[in-house]
Amino acid sequence: MFGKRLKHAHRYQEIINAFLKNGFGYFIYRLGLSESKAASNLQPDENLNLRSIGERLQTILQSLGPTFIKLGQIASTRRDFVPEEIVRELEKLQDQVTPFPFDKVRKIVEAELGDSLENLFLEFQQKPLATASIGQVHAARLPSQEVVAIKVQRPDILPKVETDLEILDDLARLMEARISWARRYQIRKMIDEFAKSLRAELDYNAEGRNGERIAKKFIHDQGLKIPRIHWEYSTKRILTMDFIQGIKINHYKQLDEEGYDRRIIAERLANSLLQQILIDGFYHGDPHPGNIIILPGNVVTLMDFGMVGRLEDEMKYQFASLVINLKRGSTNGLIKTLSDMGLLTDETNMASLRGDIDELRNKYYDIPLSQISLGGAVNDLFTVANRHHIQIPPEFTMLGKALLTMEAIVEELDPHFSIMKAAEPFGERLFKERYNPKNIARNTWSQFIESAEAIAELPKDIREVTGIIKKGKLRLDINIPELQVFLHKLDQISNRLSFSIILLAFSIIMVGLIIGSAIGGETLLLWKIPVIEIGFVVATLMFLLMLYTIFRSGKM
Numbered sequence: 001m002f003g004k005r006l007k008h009a010h011r012y013q014e015i016i017n018a019f020l021k022n023g024f025g026y027f028i029y030r031l032g033l034s035e036s037k038a039a040s041n042l043q044p045d046e047n048l049n050l051r052s053i054g055e056r057l058q059t060i061l062q063s064l065g066p067t068f069i070k071l072g073q074i075a076s077t078r079r080d081f082v083p084e085e086i087v088r089e090l091e092k093l094q095d096q097v098t099p100f101p102f103d104k105v106r107k108i109v110e111a112e113l114g115d116s117l118e119n120l121f122l123e124f125q126q127k128p129l130a131t132a133s134i135g136q137v138h139a140a141r142l143p144s145q146e147v148v149a150i151k152v153q154r155p156d157i158l159p160k161v162e163t164d165l166e167i168l169d170d171l172a173r174l175m176e177a178r179i180s181w182a183r184r185y186q187i188r189k190m191i192d193e194f195a196k197s198l199r200a201e202l203d204y205n206a207e208g209r210n211g212e213r214i215a216k217k218f219i220h221d222q223g224l225k226i227p228r229i230h231w232e233y234s235t236k237r238i239l240t241m242d243f244i245q246g247i248k249i250n251h252y253k254q255l256d257e258e259g260y261d262r263r264i265i266a267e268r269l270a271n272s273l274l275q276q277i278l279i280d281g282f283y284h285g286d287p288h289p290g291n292i293i294i295l296p297g298n299v300v301t302l303m304d305f306g307m308v309g310r311l312e313d314e315m316k317y318q319f320a321s322l323v324i325n326l327k328r329g330s331t332n333g334l335i336k337t338l339s340d341m342g343l344l345t346d347e348t349n350m351a352s353l354r355g356d357i358d359e360l361r362n363k364y365y366d367i368p369l370s371q372i373s374l375g376g377a378v379n380d381l382f383t384v385a386n387r388h389h390i391q392i393p394p395e396f397t398m399l400g401k402a403l404l405t406m407e408a409i410v411e412e413l414d415p416h417f418s419i420m421k422a423a424e425p426f427g428e429r430l431f432k433e434r435y436n437p438k439n440i441a442r443n444t445w446s447q448f449i450e451s452a453e454a455i456a457e458l459p460k461d462i463r464e465v466t467g468i469i470k471k472g473k474l475r476l477d478i479n480i481p482e483l484q485v486f487l488h489k490l491d492q493i494s495n496r497l498s499f500s501i502i503l504l505a506f507s508i509i510m511v512g513l514i515i516g517s518a519i520g521g522e523t524l525l526l527w528k529i530p531v532i533e534i535g536f537v538v539a540t541l542m543f544l545l546m547l548y549t550i551f552r553s554g555k556m
Contacts, residue, residue, distance in 0.1 A: 008163050015167065018063050022056040031174045054089030062093060066133035066157065067164035067198065069093050074194050077401035078394075081185050081386050097133050102126045104155050105138065112235040120233070124150075130290075134201065134306075139243055147243040148230060151204060158202060165195045184389055193394050201306040204239035210282075210305035211241075217280050223268040225301045244301050249409055250289035264298045266413035270422045272300065273406050277399065278320065278426040281311040285398050287406050309398045319396065320427045326377055327420070329361045334381075343390045356384045374419040375404035 012033075019028050061072040075082055076090035105126075106117055117124050123141040130137045135153040142148055172191040175182035200206050208229040215226040225244075233240035247254050249269070255262060269292065276283030284291070285307035293301040311319065318341050325333030334357050338344055344353075360380055364372060378400040385392050407419050 008167055011163055011167060015064060018060045022060050024056070024060070030178055031171065032178065033174075050083050050085035051089065054086035057086065058089045058092055061090075065160070065164075066097075066154075067161050067168070069133055070198055070201075071168070071194060074197065077397045078190075081391075083386075084383070097131055099128050099131045099136055100154055105136075105152050108152055108155060109150070109238060112238045113233065140240075142230070142233070146230075148233070148240050149227070149243045150233070151239040151241075153202070153204065153237040161198060161202065165191075165198070169195070185391060190394070197307065203236050204234065205236050207304075207306045208234055208239055208241075210308045211303075213282060214276060214280075214284065214302070214305065214308075217275070218272065221272070222297075223264075223299055224272045225295065225299050227301070227303060241303075244293050244295070244303065246293040246295040246301060248289055249292040249294055249300075250412065252412060255294060260294060261298050262413040263417065265294060265300060266410045266417045267422070268298065268300045269406065269413075270410050270417065270419055272302070273402065274419075274423050274426045277309070277311065277402075278316055278423070278430050281313065281316055283309045283311075283399075283402065285309040285402055287402055287409075289409060292409070307398075309395060309402060311395055311399070315393070315395055316430055319399065320430050322381060323374065323377065323423070324427065326361065326364050326381065327372070329364070331357045331361055334361070338385075338390065341393070343385070343392070348388060348390065353384075353388050356387060360384055372418070372420045373404075373407055374423055375400060375407045377420075378403060 016028055016033055019025070058072065061068040072090045072093045076087050076093070078087075082090070109120070109124075110116055113120055121140045122143060122145070123139075125139040128136040128138055129149065133154075134157060135151050137149050137151050140148050140150050168191050169188065172182070172188035175187050208231070211226050212229060215228075218224045218226070227241040227244055230240040230242075247258070247260070249255075249265070252262070255265070269287075273283060273287060284302055284305060286304065287302070291302065291304045293303065295301055318337055321337045322334065325337060331354060335344075335350075335354065344350075363380070364377060378396075382392055382397070382400060384390075403419070410417055410419060
């Protein structure tokens with residue numbers, strides 16, 4: 001860690017100064033990055049509200065450049081552990097950067113494509129169409145006369161980003177070592193996920209492939225367009241695509257003046273994103289207005305696929321299950337889904353969690369679909385999760401952000417459009433596909449193969465364990481809290497098992513007697529007592545008693 005600090009000493013000082021300047025001296029001291037007397041005497045200002053903290057954080061991240069701006073934008077999606085007041089301030093982070101000179105644009109393009117601009121293009125506009133922290137976009141004309149938009153990555157941005165990512169990893173280590181909530185939320189793991197996402201965004205080839213993957217799913221949809229990539233003019237640092245000229249989706253007045261149908265646009269945008277999320281499991285992760293253009297015929301165009309979300313089949317089902325159980329008002333269903341996702345731990349206060357979910361359930365139960373915000377409902381769940389230190393998978397947090405962003409646009413386009421209602425058919429289709437016999441058979445076969453592989457490895461595992469035992473290196477560490485309660489439960493289980501075995505044996509005897517009497521054609525009497533009839537009554541009563549005890553225990 002010291003090596004990183006020496007290597008990046010100047011950048012470290014910039015970061016420390018930004019925090020000190022904005023009133024976070026105590027935080028810097030807690031991390032051990034300042035030993036000055038002034039810093040050590042600093043205490044967290046208890047009068048600062050969360051909004052003020054959010055405003056200061058926004059200022060810090062904005063001043064530190066692209067990596068930290070992206071970090072703040074990602075953090076604004078993590079409503080499962082970032083308070084809402086801070087989230088609202090971080091959402092204001094924007095790529096406020098100046099364009100880099102055209103001579104550098106020329107140098108990068110020519111180096112990447114291996115020829116001069118004059119030989120590569122008929123025209124190349126010097127003034128950028130748009131500027132962002134990672135790159136900027138220029139219009140150009142190909143020899144085929146096609147007009148294209150070329151995204152050019154900023155010069156030397158990669159080493160700067162790598163420096164910042166190394167520093168962030170170092171800071172995350174310090175935070176986990178010194179701050180309890182950082183350990184609880186595994187901050188270093190989050191930074192690692194952020195680093196992977198940012199590195200992927202710096203690879204324009206990956207962005208192009210993301211767009212093509214989504215485009216293939218909508219190849220027959222005339223209402224949605226995704227710009228075509230010109231791969232012969234694209235590299236890791238340059239992305240060339242069809243030039244799209246239309247109206248930004250949030251220019252509502254212009255849409256009205258030119259006769260566009262806002263209801264159709266809202267429906268197409270919502271359906272396309274729901275299809276990507278619930279059916280395809282691969283979706284546009286940043287559907288903000290700047291990335292959506294409307295073309296004549298109410299055609300929705302999606303652009304910029306640097307940030308995408310992924311949901312595996314099981315995650316799609318879990319997400320749908322959370323939403324459906326919330327709508328149905330099923331506290332048990334919500335808790336079961338959270339448990340199936342492996343999010344509940346031994347430290348989770350189940351009574352308190354159940355109380356908070358009951359309160360959340362009452363908010364949404366029996367409310368018309370048209371009045372429910374899907375993104376809002378998901379973020380309410382995240383708020384409850386945050387309260388109980390439940391770590392929501394990052395896949396779901398990006399999903400919640402995408403839904404909220406899309407819903408805000410749709411609400412402006414058509415206030416009467418219901419995302420929840422639009423999501424219903426996709427949810428039904430998702431559940432039908434999950435319980436389709438073919439899919440069940442495929443999943444069962446996969447589980448069988450996994451089990452067979454585990455069984456095949458069993459002899460080897462047994463030999464290894466046997467070797468450890470022979471060497472006297474096997475250790476057993478059994479720690480059972482509330483041992484008496486556990487033994488009492490175990491005693492109950494053994495009693496019920498014994499009772500079941502007795503009932504089974506008695507039933508077998510009675511069946512033998514009934515069959516024997518039926519074959520002999522005689523009524524079986526023992527000391528003039530109708531044994532079969534009495535036995536049948538006893539067996540029935542024992543069976544009913546067993547059912548009663550099972551249902552009463554609530555463990556059916």
